Amino acid sequence: MVKMIVKRFLQTIPTLFIVVTITFCLTRMLPGDPAVAILGIEARQEDVEAMRIKMNLDKPLPEQYKSYLAGLATGDFGYSYSYRQNVFPLIASRVPNTLNLTMAALFFALLTGGVVGIVAALCQNTLFDYIFMVLALIGVSMPIFWLALMLVLQFSVKMNLLPVMGMGDMSKGLGDVLRHMILPGFCLATIPMATFARTIRSGMIDTLSSDYVRCLRARGIKKWKVVMIHCLKNSLPPLVTVLGLQIANTFTGAIITEGIFSWPGMGTMINTAINNRDYSLIQGTVLFSAIMFVFCNMLVDIAYMMLNPKVRAGKG
C-alpha cells in the first residue's frame, strides 16, 4: 500500500506543473498593465517603464517563465507588489484564517448533514424525508451572497445577537472569535451540508435494503447497532469522495463569503491580486489551491483504499 501512496504522490507533480504553466499564460493574457495598477493611471511613462523592468515584465515570456520555475524550485514564489511582501509568507499568513473558517463550516456541515441524511434514509418516503430533501435542494441552490445578507439583517441588525463582520480578536477571548465565526461559517456550510445529507441518504438507503442487513436483523442484532455500525461504515466510501471534493471546493470557494463578512483570508487576497494584476500572487494562490485539491484527492483515494479492502488487495 505504501507503494501505491508514493505512486499517487508522484502522479501529482505533472498535474501541478500543468497548472503552473496554464496559470502563467492566463495571467499574462489578462488585459491591463500591472505596473500601471501599482503606480496609478496618472503616472509618468518613464516611471511605468522603470517599474516594468523592476517587475521583470520587459523580458520575453519564455525567460520570465524559466525564472519563475527556477524560483519555485528553490521555494521562492515571487514578490507581491500589491502587498509589498514575498508571496509565500503572505499566503502562509492568510491560510490559517481561511482554514479555520472552512474546517468549522465543514465540521458543522458533516454533523448536521450526516444526522439529517441518516434520519431521512431511515424514514424514507415519509414527510420528513421529503421536507429535508427539499431543504437540501434549496441549500445547494441558494446564492450565498443573498443568504449572508439576509442572515446579517436578521441576526445582527434586527436582533443584535451576532456581529456583522470581521474575524474577532483572540485577545478578547475565544468566545469573541467563535461569535464572529457563526454567520460566515453557516453560510459556507449550506452547500456541503446539503451535499453530505443527500450522499449519506443514498448510501444508507442502498445498504439498508441489502441482504446482509436483513440477515443481521434476523440474527437479532438491535436496529440501531445495525444502522450505526454496519450500514454507516458501508455507506462511507461515497461520502469520503464527496468530503474530499468539498474540502477543496469550500476552501477555494470561500471568496464570496469572506468578501461579505470581511474575513481576512485567502478570498480577499485573491480579489486584490486579480484587481491589481499581481501576477506572482495570482500564480501563487492558484498553485496553492491546486496543491490543496490534489492533496485532498490523494487523501480521499487513500481513505477509500483503507475503507474498501477490495481496492487495497486488487488493483496496483
Next chain:
Amino acid sequence: MMREKKLMALVLAGLMTVSALTGCGNSESNNGGGSEKAAAGTTAVSPDANAAGQTLDAAISIGQTDAKVTEGGTLVVSMLSSPRSLDPAVYTTMYELHVMYNIVGSLFIWDKEYKEFIPNLATDYTVSEDGLSYTVNLRDDVYFQDGKYVKGRKMTAEDVKYSLERSKAESATDRVCRDFFDYVEVVSDTQVILHMTSPAGPFISRLAEIGTAIVPREEVEGWGEDFGNHLVGTGPFTLEEVVTDEKIVLNRNENYWGTKPHVDGIEFRIIADSNQAINAVSTGEVDIAMYLQGEAIKRAQDEGLLLQTSASSITYVRYNLHHGPTADPKVRQALTMAVDIDAMVSGIYQYGEGTRAYQPLTAYSWAYNTDFNALVPAYDVEGAKALLAEAGYPDGFTMTLYIGSTTYREKMAQMLQYYWAEIGVTLYIRTSTMAEWTASITDSWQADVVNSYGVSWNESPDPYGFLDRFFGTATIHASSNAGGYSDEEIDRLLSQAFSLTGREERTKVYDEIMETVMSDYTGIYYAYECRNWAVSDKVHDAVLRADSQMVVTSPFNNIWIEN
C-alpha cells in the same frame, strides 16, 4: 401516491414564495421607522448649475441630541478597499489619502467649503510679481511624532525642502507641478522660498494636497521602501498598526501642535460591501461608513444616517473627435440634442445623489460662469434628426460607448441607448473594470473603435484640474483627454491662464476657453455626483467635505462620540 406528490408540489411552491417574500419584506419594514428619526446632520444643498458664485456647504453630523462634548472613544470608519502604501510620494488611491490625512500635515489645507486653502504647517505666504518665487513662513511649534529613527524632533524648513523636492524627484504622479517647480531655498528655520522655473497659478493649491505633506528624512531613509507601512508625520494621530485587508489603527498624538483631538484614536476597517457597511453602522460596530452606493443610500436616508455633500467633480460622456461619425461637429451636436438631459439625470440618481450639470467644470469653481450653460443645446429630437441628415446620416449609424461597470454608468448608458435610438443611432455598450476601461480608451481617438466613453472626474476647484486635463494637447495620451481634443489656440490660452496668479485675470482667460470648447460639442457633461456617508447617531462634528476626505481633527472640526 399521486395525491402525496401533488401535495408536495404545492408545499414546495409555497415555500419558494415565502422565502422570496421574506427578502422583500425586510427592506420594506425599514421604511416605517425612518420618518421618526432625526437627521444625521445638516445635508449640503447640491450645486445648482444655474446659480453663480455659490459656495459649497459641507455636510456636518450633529448626532441625536445637544449632548455635551465627551472625550475619548475610538472612531471606527469603514472603507471599501485596503490602502496599499501610506507614503505621500507613492500613494495612488483615495483610501490611502483618508488614512494619511490624519497622520501627516501639508503646508496648507482646504477649508470646509473646499474653496480656499487655509494655513496649516505654514502661516502665510507671498508670491513675487513675476510668479517665480513664493515666500512661505512656517510655524515654530511643530514636532514630528516618534518613529523608529526620529524621536519627536522639531520640524524645520529643511524638512519642507526635503519633502517637496522628494515629491518632485520620486513621485511617479505629478503632485507638485514638477515641470514648473524648481527647488526650495531655506532662508531660516521658519522660512522658505519656493523657486519656480516658470509661473504656475495652481501651484500654491498643490501645497494643500497630501502629496506634498512634510515627512522626516530619517524615517524615509531608514525604512526605505517600507516607509509606506510606517508613516510618521506631524498630524493629530500616529500610525499604530496596519493589518492588511482588515484594519488600520491610529492613536491620538499627544504632542500635536494643533487642537487636541476629542477621540482617543481612529480605526479604519475594510468592508468591501456597501450593504454590510450600513449594517455595521446600524449595529454600532462602525461609526462612519464611507462611499455608499445605490440602495445603501436610500437605506441610510430612511434610517436617518445619511450625510451627503456634492463632490467637486463632473460626470460626463465624451466623443471621439477624430475618427468615426462623431468626428463631425454636427453629429456631436445632434447626439447631444437628442438627449433629455434633465430627465436622464433624475432617472439615474433616484435618491438625490446627483444633480444636473452643463459644463466640463465643477459649479463650485471660482471660474464657473453660468452664462455658458446656454451653450448646451436644448432637447430637440426633430432638430437632431435634421442635423444628422445634414451631416450625411439620414438613416443613422452605429456607435459604441465604453464605461466602467458601475450601476450609475450602466443606467446612463441604457438611457443614452434609448434616446439615440429615437434618432436612428444604434449604441453598443461596452462595460469593463476600471483598469480595462482605462486601457481601452486611452489613445482611442486614433481609431474609430471607441466612439464615446463615460466616466466621472474629480479634482479640486481650480479650473486647471479640469480644463487642462480635458482639452490640453499635453494630455492627449491620457485617459482624461481620450477624445483627442487638440487646438493650438486653446493650448496657448490654457498656458496663459495657468501662468497667471490672479483669480480675476485667470477667470477672463478661462471664459474664452470655455466658450470655444463648449461650442465644439465635445461631450455631454451631465451631472454633479454626491459623496454619501452613513454616520451613526452618536457621532458629532464629522464634516463631509466635497473631496470626501476623512477629516477628524482640523481647524474647522473635531469629531467627538457620545457615550
